[in-house]
Amino acid sequence: MKGFLLASVGLLAAVVESCPGHGSPPGDSVYRPEYHRRHQRRQDTESSTATATSTVDPDVQEAATATATASAVSSVSVSLSETETSSETATLSSSAIAAEATISALLVNNANVKTTILVIARDAWSATQATSGLTAYGIPFEVLLVPQGGVTLPTLFSGTQGNYGGLFLLSGLAYDYGNNNWHSALTDAQMNQLYEYQTEFGVRMVQYDVYPQPAFGTTPIGSCCDDGVEQLISFSNTTSFAQSGLKTGAGMSTRGLYHYVTQITDPTTTWEIARFEPNGQWTSPSTAGVINNFNGREQMAFFTTWATDWSPTSNYLQHAAITWVTRGLYAGFRRVNINAQIDDMMLGTPIYNVPGEYRVVPADMNTIKNWIPSINAKMNPGSSFKPEIGYNGNGNILAIDQDWSKPECSPHPIYTGYNPTDAEFKKPLGTGIDLWPSTPTNYTYTTTCINQDPLSVWFQNSANRAAFFHLSHTYTHEHLNNVTYSDAYKEIQFNQKWFAQTAIDQVNFSPKALIPPAITGLHNGDVLRAWWDLGLRNCVGDNARPALRNPTNRHWPYITNTNTDGFDGFTVIPRWPLRIYWNCDSPQCTLQEWLDTSNGNGGFDNLMLQEKNDMMRYYFGLFRDGVMFHQMNLRSEGMGTITMADGTQVRSLYQAWVEQTVQEFSRLANWPMIALRQDDLADAYTARMARDQCNYGLSYTIANKRITAVTVTASGNTCSAEIPVTLPGTVTNTQGFRTEKVGNDPLTIWVTLTGSPVTFTLSSSIAI
Numbered sequence: 001m002k003g004f005l006l007a008s009v010g011l012l013a014a015v016v017e018s019c020p021g022h023g024s025p026p027g028d029s030v031y032r033p034e035y036h037r038r039h040q041r042r043q044d045t046e047s048s049t050a051t052a053t054s055t056v057d058p059d060v061q062e063a064a065t066a067t068a069t070a071s072a073v074s075s076v077s078v079s080l081s082e083t084e085t086s087s088e089t090a091t092l093s094s095s096a097i098a099a100e101a102t103i104s105a106l107l108v109n110n111a112n113v114k115t116t117i118l119v120i121a122r123d124a125w126s127a128t129q130a131t132s133g134l135t136a137y138g139i140p141f142e143v144l145l146v147p148q149g150g151v152t153l154p155t156l157f158s159g160t161q162g163n164y165g166g167l168f169l170l171s172g173l174a175y176d177y178g179n180n181n182w183h184s185a186l187t188d189a190q191m192n193q194l195y196e197y198q199t200e201f202g203v204r205m206v207q208y209d210v211y212p213q214p215a216f217g218t219t220p221i222g223s224c225c226d227d228g229v230e231q232l233i234s235f236s237n238t239t240s241f242a243q244s245g246l247k248t249g250a251g252m253s254t255r256g257l258y259h260y261v262t263q264i265t266d267p268t269t270t271w272e273i274a275r276f277e278p279n280g281q282w283t284s285p286s287t288a289g290v291i292n293n294f295n296g297r298e299q300m301a302f303f304t305t306w307a308t309d310w311s312p313t314s315n316y317l318q319h320a321a322i323t324w325v326t327r328g329l330y331a332g333f334r335r336v337n338i339n340a341q342i343d344d345m346m347l348g349t350p351i352y353n354v355p356g357e358y359r360v361v362p363a364d365m366n367t368i369k370n371w372i373p374s375i376n377a378k379m380n381p382g383s384s385f386k387p388e389i390g391y392n393g394n395g396n397i398l399a400i401d402q403d404w405s406k407p408e409c410s411p412h413p414i415y416t417g418y419n420p421t422d423a424e425f426k427k428p429l430g431t432g433i434d435l436w437p438s439t440p441t442n443y444t445y446t447t448t449c450i451n452q453d454p455l456s457v458w459f460q461n462s463a464n465r466a467a468f469f470h471l472s473h474t475y476t477h478e479h480l481n482n483v484t485y486s487d488a489y490k491e492i493q494f495n496q497k498w499f500a501q502t503a504i505d506q507v508n509f510s511p512k513a514l515i516p517p518a519i520t521g522l523h524n525g526d527v528l529r530a531w532w533d534l535g536l537r538n539c540v541g542d543n544a545r546p547a548l549r550n551p552t553n554r555h556w557p558y559i560t561n562t563n564t565d566g567f568d569g570f571t572v573i574p575r576w577p578l579r580i581y582w583n584c585d586s587p588q589c590t591l592q593e594w595l596d597t598s599n600g601n602g603g604f605d606n607l608m609l610q611e612k613n614d615m616m617r618y619y620f621g622l623f624r625d626g627v628m629f630h631q632m633n634l635r636s637e638g639m640g641t642i643t644m645a646d647g648t649q650v651r652s653l654y655q656a657w658v659e660q661t662v663q664e665f666s667r668l669a670n671w672p673m674i675a676l677r678q679d680d681l682a683d684a685y686t687a688r689m690a691r692d693q694c695n696y697g698l699s700y701t702i703a704n705k706r707i708t709a710v711t712v713t714a715s716g717n718t719c720s721a722e723i724p725v726t727l728p729g730t731v732t733n734t735q736g737f738r739t740e741k742v743g744n745d746p747l748t749i750w751v752t753l754t755g756s757p758v759t760f761t762l763s764s765s766i767a768i
Contacts, residue, residue: 106200107296107768108160111702113201115165115330117141118154122173122185129208129306130168133318136555136622137332138688138724140697146185148175153190162201165700166325167194170306171209198297202702202768205299206321208306212262216301217270217292221261224281230255232277233288233304233313235320240273240291243728244323245670245744251277252313252668253613259304262287269294273320274302289317291324300324312616316668319620327766328728329710331698333748336619336665338673339626339681340658341388341540341575342634343473343515343582346395346455349632352583352593359399360634362458364652367636369467371655378646379662382672382743386508387654388626390473390515393498397445400452409449411440414476414494421481424547426523429566432484441490443497450501460502469677471510472496472536473517480521488521488530496534510679514539522548525566532570538682540575543625548572553692555623557685573678573685574625576618579607580653582630586639590653608660615661616668624684629654672743687721694719694753706765712751712758722750731760 117134119141121127127143134141142164144154156163173184184191198205212218224231232251238244254276264270264287274289276282289302300321308314319334348359368387376385394414401409416435450456458464474480475494478487492514499505512535519542521527531539541548541558550556558572579598584590587604594600594607618625633653641648642656645663665673676684696714700707712725722738726748735758738750751758 107202107705108200108702109705111160111162111201112699113162113165113203113702114697114699115140115326116163116697117166117168117325118144118164119168119170120144120146120173120186121168121170122146122175126170129170129308129314130206130318132308132621133315133322134332135553137322137330137334138555138692139322139326139330139332146173148177148185150185150187153186153193156193156197157201162197162203164197164203166203167198167205168321168325169205169207172207172211195297198299199295202296202705204325204327205297206325207299207301208321210301210303212260212287212303214265216290216299216303217264217266218262218287218290218301218303219265220303221263221286222282223258223260224276225254225258225279228255229279229281231259231279231282233259233274233317234277235273236275236285237271237273238320241320241324241328243328243746244319246316246319247668247670250668252316254304254313257305257307257311257313259288262303264290273300274317289320308621310617312613312620315617315620319669327707328726328746329698329700329707329766330726331696331712331723332726333724334622334671334726334745335624336622336671336673337624337626337681337684338383338385338658338661338675339388339624339678340629340654340675341390341515341626341678342629342631342654343390344395344477344631345389345391345473347392347398347477347631348395349583349630351585351632352581352589354589358585358632358635359395360455360631361637362454363637364634365455365458365464367652368634368654369464371651372467375655375658375662378659378666380666380670380672380743382745383674385658385662385673385675386467386469388469388471388675388678390471391495391499391504392473392475392477392517393495393502394476396450396453396456396498396502399455400449406449406452408446409452411444414440416476416478416487418479419482420479421520423519423545424523425481426564426566427482427526429525432482432487432524432526434484434487435478436487436490443494445498445501447501450498456502459504462503462507465504465507469508469510469675470499470504471513471515471678472499473515477517479518480516480527481524483521483524483527485526485530488524488527489534491517492531492534492536508677510677511535512537513678513682515678516540519545519548522560522570522572523565525562528560528565528567528570532567536570538571538573538678540626540628540678541572542628543574543576549574550689553689555685556689556692557682571682571686573682574623576614576625576627578627578629578657579611580629580633580657583632584653585632585635587642587653587656608656611657612660612664616664619665619673620668624681626678626681629657670744672745674742690721691719691723694721694723696723696753698725702768703765706767707762708765709759709761712753712760714753717753717756719753722752725749725751725760727762728766730763732763733761735760 117139119127119130123145131141173186174182175185176182197203212220231254233254234251235246235248238246238248261276261282264272270290270292272287273291275285276288278284288304292299306314348357350357397409397413400406401412404412419433419435472495474491476491478491480488514536516539548558550558560567560570562568579594581590581593584593591604591607600607636650636652639650642651644656644659694714696719699711701709712723726746728746730747734749739747741747
């Protein structure tokens with residue numbers, strides 16, 4: 001393979017390497033290369049001799065018809081890490097661009113270009129700084145790893161067939177060749193090959209984590225920052241990648257991201273797209289990222305380390321690069337879902353470190369219901385938010401007849417007890433404990449009984465039900481790791497009958513979905529079989545448990561299997577735990593539990609800051625995973641005020657979290673945020689997994705130096721799932737395929753391949 005490593009979309013497994021060239025989370029020990037060695041670089045004289053065709057951003061005129069890249073997915077010969085780990089050190093490696101670059105190529109008049117992205121990096125971890133975002137979109141890519149001894153470049157083109165629609169270079173591909181002689185492991189001739197390919201086929205290049213120098217039309221002013229020192233980064237000009245939907249002037253933290261304070265030296269070829277804001281060390285704004293146009297060869301460069309594994313900032317910034325390098329035309333899809341599930345509805349919950357328990361009352365639910373239109377009004381165009389509630393129907397009976405004193409509630413509440421096991425305990429098939437009593441065997445509770453509970457009556461109101469999504473959380477909340485088929489069957493069947501009796505299953509309901517109690521039963525084949533026999537097909541997992549994540553791609557669901565779980569084919573979709581704890585109703589409570597159990601620090605504001613940072617990393621990493629709340633988190637009755645950006649008022653922890661999340665996301669981007677029923681979200685996950693395995697791709701046709709058409713392909717040109725093609729404009733004929741354009745999101749055509757490629761002609765061609 002000549003050192004040429006291919007990684008297809010979504011086929012990234014767990015190989016973790018500790019590598020220089022990335023940042024470290026705030027508070028970690030960070031190696032500062034500026035303080036330990038001098039960067040010695042050869043300079044690319046191309047940049048100093050190039051003559052720009054315009055002193056203004058040339059993409060402004062093309063903004064309405066921005067262009068394309070995405071392409072055929074290659075077979076796998078290496079696995080790269082997509083796990084959430086970071087190394088203990090960070091360096092900003094030298095850029096060392098090849099010297100004496102000479103570009104003799106001319107832009108082709110007519111060609112065909114595969115839009116596969118070529119990612120060139122020193123090592124697997126560095127590569128993920130580009131591939132994590134491409135994987136998130138589903139954009140096909142290949143990876144070339146460059147060891148210090150060099151490597152052979154892949155074939156870039158054959159005749160008028162271009163093999164790559166975009167290039168990513170990481171950390172200048174630089175190594176120390178002795179005596180602080182840092183330079184790229186690619187030769188000058190190889191860099192010229194890449195430059196000529198760019199120029200001939202109109203392909204763009206992105207470079208992350210590089211040193212400012214004439215090769216980028218810039219020079220360094222200094223570097224920043226010491227531990228604990230903040231310098232915000234924001235976009236200053238997004239006209240070249242307007243489709244990204246990222247907002248200018250929205251500062252993001254660079255804590256833990258070592259970077260170079262930069263100024264532009266060649267404004268005829270270079271313009272700023274991102275800047276570092278003033279701080280205590282630097283009194284004026286400085287350049288953080290640029291776009292260059294060197295006689296038609298276009299590149300984007302960022303002068304900061306990159307860490308998509310932990311940094312919300314890197315996950316945010318990457319959308320500028322991906323949109324720009326692809327010109328907004330790619331096989332892939334961008335969508336953010338805000339799925340905030342509420343477990344344990346109908347049950348009471350003991351309060352952390354306080355005697356007694358709390359169960360929400362209709363007044364709490366009215367507060368949430370009346371607030372939903374308000375939060376939707378604050379969201380970006382196209383957004384839609386509904387809370388999703390998981391119910392334990394036995395709580396309805398417990399609230400009325402806890403002491404078994406009411407004959408009309410016979411056979412009275414079910415008490416199952418508790419049988420603790422390790423989280424990943426696998427029960428041998430056919431074994432287990434029956435925790436349910438021998439009777440009842442059927443659900444026989446009357447409406448006379450259940451309607452004595454005001455909360456049950458509240459949910460039986462059709463207008464109240466319509467404000468929420470609904471699904472099962474089992475009948476009693478029995479832990480299911482070591483129970484029998486019989487117990488598991490009754491837990492689902494009784495809840496299904498309770499749903500039918502209350503009519504909660506009549507609107508916005510997910511009949512195939514489940515929130516497992518305490519996320520148990522997922523390695524119990526008898527439980528999974530009982531769920532399946534009663535029509536369930538999906539449940540949520542827990543992202544804090546690696547055993548419940550897909551080991552190949554974190555954007556895929558986990559599918560149970562007989563060897564590990566005792567049952568084949570049940571879909572487990574990912575869900576994030578939060579610092580809003582299941583047994584807390586106030587900021588003071590959840591803060592104290594965080595401090596006591598999770599090494600938290602600071603006050604409630606710091607807890608919420610950590611939540612905000614995590615969620616922005618997840619959302620801008622395009623993780624569609626939901627988050628976990630509990631019924632007690634909805635309490636507003638009798639509670640104090642919570643101060644948020646919109647003021648100080650009485651509100652629940654749930655409302656405070658959602659308000660903060662929406663406010664921060666809307667500050668940064670104009671994308672819609674959409675809540676889905678769990679059944680629909682599970683369908684989206686399984687469709688994503690199915691289409692990725694089709695090895696789909698996209699190519700574009702160049703005619704008279706303009707992109708005029710795109711062609712969708714896959715292995716055998718068939719796929720069981722629709723393939724998304726995202727466009728900066730429209731096509732002359734959608735050919736009857738499903739289309740989607742929500743709010744400010746671009747148009748996506750969902751293509752079904754049944755044996756032949758599908759070609760679309762662009763309504764407006766795109767200049768390259």
